[in-house]
Amino acid sequence: MLDAKFVRSNPKAVAEGLKKRSSDISLDNFLNLDEKRRSLLNEVEQMKNKRNTVSEEIGKLKKAGQDAENMVLEMRQVSQDIKEMDEKIKEIEANLQNELLSIPNIPHTSVPQGTIEEDNEEMRKWGDIPNFNFEAKPHWDIGEALDIVDFERGAKVSGSRFTFYKGLGARLERALINFMLDTHTRQHGYTEIFPPFIVNSSAMTGTGQLPKFAEEMFKLEGRDQYLIPTAEVPVTNMYREEVLEGEKLPIYHTAYSGCFRAEAGAHGRDTRGLIRQHQFNKIELVKFSKPETSYEELEKLTKNAETILQKLGLPYRVVTLCGGDLGFSAAKTYDIEVWMPGYGTYREISSCSNFEDYQARRANIKYRESKSKAQYVHTLNGSGLAVGRTLAAILENFQQEDGTVMVPEVLRPYMGVDWIG
């Protein structure tokens, strides 16, 4: 969330940021409520001041054995008035908070102008797009033919967008998880975290999923708990309500987790294959950094994710999301898109974002430099990578005419085989 004081004193800058996002949110309501809150606050604080001083006086009088009945009667009324006023303010503050939580982050100046995916700016490409002398098949056909994924039984047992992985398919999924975690921990300096897959609503609010995107998540019935849509939520919220020591920054965490998404509003999109599932595996990269280095950290984090694709030999490109395509909490995002021969296009496989202090303010994560006052950290995260989509990309990019699939060299120690099929 944005700083209320900043919004109050820079409404123009905020409005411009919203415009860059093509957001239709208006600040008027916020500004009005804010004004109202401050004037009421002023009033009630004066009343409280009076109550405090007079109550102290009453205490003294009573101790001295004197009568204070008049004052008591007067304060009884004052207290009553304060109570009513407090209730009013509380209501306004709740609305104000809601308003503030619904305002998205302001895009960084380097974020390209634009409203749709096509306005994203391509930064770089890596790898050669495979040139098949046969017609490339989509991964679901390859996987089903090899009997390593089973969509039908997934649907029978759980519902649409659930899949069984089987045999070498299951092993490949597990190999990818281990390979990614090993690379990030051993070569990129991340500390491995194994987080809870269920979090409470405060955590969801901290990273920005709530209150706006409640319908995107699976909620546990009768409980204030949700299945996580990404490890970003538990790992970022690990340090919620904490003040970190400045010299511990930057903190690098990587985490495997299952991810659960309701995919409301995605009916008909990517109905086949592994691209859009209600449950999928992901390796997440999360960083906590000082404000002055967070954009360097974003570059490094994105490179760390790219390294996985390079080691696997999967062609990809990196794009900077335009204002209109930017996620709610992000100030800047690079998407990494892997080449999918079955689709004949690049598909998102990682999203690397700097949230600046937007999540930190919501989650109240600060750091303190030796002497100075505590201030908000910057949080960053990115997929490193989405495992199911990586598996799909491997099937499509390394498919052979005879229907077999070559196992990328770096995965062979994990797989124990060179070929699938």
Next chain:
RNA sequence: GGAGGGAUGGCUGAGUCCGGUUGAAGGCGCUCGACUCGAAAUCGAGUGAACGUUUGCGCGUUCCGUGGGUUCGAAUCCCACUCCCUCCGCCA
């Protein structure tokens, strides 16, 4: 699931029975100063956050797990909830 104990500032830990300068003793840590060639030890001073207000110094309000209640006044009394610990039962 049953029985009991607990939650206070960066940490530790009093205060809670008997409500009144207690934002909260003492200790540790930290910062500044003195001493010292320097350091340790010692001594002195200081040391929370949020919000509001103010050009600034400052001032005010709120905060003792969370939310309500009683009262002129609550860390202290009452109610509900959450989390943690110990023992028993059950269980991967």
